[in-house]
Amino acid sequence: MVLLQACKNSGEYAKVTHDPLLYSKTVKKLNDIVLENNFPPMIAARNYAYANIAAYEVIAAGDKSYPSLAGQIHGLTTIPKPVAPNKVDFPFAALLSFCKVGNAVTFPEGSMDVYVNELKKKAKDAGMPSDIFEGSVSYASLVADSIMSWSKKDNYAKIRSSSKFTVTNEDGRWIPTPPMYAQAVEPHWMEVRTLVLDSCSQFKPVRPPKYDPKNISSTFYNAMMLVKKAVDSLTPEQKHMADFWDDNSFKLNVNGHVMYATKKFSPGGHWMNIVGIIAANKKSDFNTTVSAYAQTSIALFDAFISCWDEKFRSNYIRPETAINKYVDPEWQPYIQTPPFPEYTSGHAVISAAAAEVMTHYFGDNINYTDTSELEFGIPSRSFESVRAAANEAGMSRVFGGIHFKHSCEVGRDMGIKVGELVLQRLKMKDLKKGFLAKN
Structure with a gap:
């Protein structure tokens, strides 16, 4: 009878702590904190x-079919093993570990404490034995x-005190744009340690078109006019597309003398939401869901470093600046131009990288509806695959009106290469067991 009751209790609390939707909810909680505190997209x-x-x-410590990332990603050498594995509920411990690191890399300090207490209460209320509870919390x-000790060696702290971007009047070079005229964001981000890439410049793209705004037959002039004409004749569908993928973490709205900011998820935050949506649609189990989030976030991390390396190498001018100077001084893009150089498109790079990893996990040609933007009053959009969504994100x-078309196309190709490398280098599931066979 005691044994039967123990099995019953285990089954009851596992229904709560092993729920993959709870993990997605936990990632969303961090996403909300990131949004509220206005973290730039790469951070x-x-x-x-x-x-x-x-x-x-x-x-990975609780399921041998998931290899540790120690020795697979740069600088991560060992991960402690549980002393008493039978005293650890690994999904519950995964939730708590996520939250503790989330608390450490965000601010204000303790942002996730209330949520952590809710998780602990859920486990206790569901009948988790005290020894399992304590063992899980400890592990x-x-x-x-x-992980936090390892993260502190990625050069992030050092570049907090690095020099600001130097703005010059050189033709074709990026300068701050209205209405914020903000300093360039994270001009030293390429100095952050990569996770998988051999270097920040491993996938250095072709040079952008020569800046030649007065020559009506030049590649640059035609690219500039394509952007202007597109914005000047937007259809409702194109406006929806631009709004849906805007993902501006801090937009300054100006109405006469009144100024106020509105916030949305960053591009990476948007893709974290998409992982949760598709994992739920596919009814992925807890461990698969965690693995999909982890590998996608690794691809996003390296994709931003790769993109920022190029942005601050080419320091390319934004369409808004060129159009205002040579075509129409009153012209404005449909969405707000973000404060960093144009080439390549960050959204195109990171979206393509994320899509490659997610296709590996969930398959291609998976129809889904992205409801991420409903909380911002933006209707959902449906896609036939994550790759189709990534392509749209780039072209949006x-x-x-904030990127040239070639920047989006080249950025997409960069992102695909990053995603493919992440899949090639990282073994995050024993493929012999059959789950993650490549498409």
Whole structure:
């Protein structure tokens, strides 16, 4: 009778702590904190990567079919093993480890404490035995501490005090854009340690077209006019596309003398939501869901580093600046131009990288509806595959008026290469067991 009751209790609390939707909810909680505190997109990607890696390492410790990332990603050498594995509920520990790292890489300090207490209460209310509870909390903390110690060596802290971007009047060079005229965001991000890429410039793209705005037969002139004409004749569908993928973490709205900011998820945050949507649609189990989030966030992390390396190499002018100077001084893009150089399109790079990893997990040609933007009053969009969504995300920047078309196309190719390398280098599931066979 005692044995039967123990099995019953285990089954009851496992229904709560092993629920993959609970993990997605936990990632969304961090996403909300990132949004509220206005983290720039590349820093947001760092937050997601380290927190998801911590959770992944916990499930890897409890499931031998998931290899540890130690020795697979740069600088991560060892992860502590549980002393008493039979006293650890690994999914519950994964949730707590994610939250502890999430707390450490965001601010204000303790942002996830209330949510963590809710998770602990859920486990206790569901009948988790005290020894399992304590063992899980202890192991979660052990793994989180290990990941945080490793994360501190990625050069992020050092570049907090690096020099600002120098603005010059050189023709074709990026300068701050209205209405914020903000300093360039994270001009030293390429100095952050990559996770999988050999270097930030491993997938250095072709040079952007020569800046030649007065020559009506030049590649640049035609690219500039394509953006202007697109924005000047937007259809409702194109406006929806631009709004849906805007993902501006801090938009300054100006109405006369009144100024106020509105916030949305960053591009990486948007893709974290998409992972959750598709994992739920596919009814993925807890460990698969964690693994999909982790590998996608790793691809996003390296994709931002790769993209920022090129942005601050080419320091390319934005369409808005060129059009205002040579075509129409009153022209404005449909969405707000973000504060960093144009080439290549960040959204195109990171979306393509994420899509490659997600296609590997969930398959190609998977129809899904992205409901991520409903909370911002933007209707959902449906896609036939994540790759189709990534392509649209990139091209939406042309309709938004903030990128040249070639920047989106080259950016997509860069992102695909990053995603493919992440899949090639990282073994995050024993393929011999059959789940993650490549498409």
